Amino acid sequence: MNLARRLHHLIGDPDQRNSFSSRRRSLRFQELLRRFPDLRSMRVLDLGGTPEFWRSAPVAPAYVTTVNLDPKYDPDESWLDHVVADACEQATLGKTPGDYDLVVSNSLIEHVGGYQRRRDFAEVVRAAAPAHWVQTPNRYFPVEPHYVAPGFQFLPVRTRARLVSRWPLAHERVYTVEDALAQVLTIDLVSTAELRHLFPGSDIWHERLGGLSKSIVAVKA
Incomplete structure (x- = not known):
């Protein structure tokens, strides 16, 4: 791991x-x-x-x-x-x-x-x-508890999506911005x-x- x-x-x-x-x-x-x-x-x-x-x-x-x-x-x-x-x-x-x-x-x-x-x-x-x-x-x-990221919930949605595809502490890994966008919009x-x-x-x-x-x-x- x-x-x-x-x-x-x-x-x-x-x-x-x-x-x-x-x-x-x-x-x-x-x-x-x-x-x-x-x-x-x-x-x-x-x-x-x-x-x-x-x-x-x-x-x-x-x-x-x-x-x-x-x-x-x-x-x-x-x-x-x-x-x-x-x-x-x-x-x-x-x-x-x-x-x-x-x-x-x-x-x-x-x-x-x-x-x-x-x-x-x-x-x-x-x-x-x-x-x-x-x-x-x-x-x-x-x-933000799902991503363990300071201030993450206050960022624009597209910015969150770009960060999620690279953020190591995300609760579920995604590898494209579109998949990340779909994920952050569920929260x-x-x-x-x-x-x-x-x-x-x-x-x-x-x-x-x-x-x-x-x-x-x-x-x-």
Whole structure:
């Protein structure tokens, strides 16, 4: 493994147990447990999540359904289910309101594609359960988390695309500017103001690093 890929694993890969990203995710999970101390007995809908996340979690809920567009997941556990569906379209979820106690979503809302899609996603969250935890990287944290690049999110799109094709810490390597353009356009970081607008009445919790708000979470308990 070359140096750039090794650095990516150590810093930005949440699936690497000792990576910086994995440690931050563990800290957020502790806050999730503080907000929802009965998590072990709850029925959870995880929008954008994976079964592996819950297998490795310190607390397993009574039942979890993960929803994303990836068909590769087919959990064997009786308490885990996976649905291939669009998290912004309530009709595709295959469940009715009342089936879940809590909606969890980590780092998905910035990828769904535009403000109207984010509104649709928020409506799905509110309809699916009485409580939610919706986390997303803070747009105004100085380091863009997907590329581990200072100020990257504030650059023009074409400039970002040119840099991504050469940037060694990108989360997924691309080799042409057009492929890089397609990649950067899938990320639209959300501000505190927009998250509060999308989830009125929710508490906005700030995960801080060095005194700065690294990620933001809309929480309704």
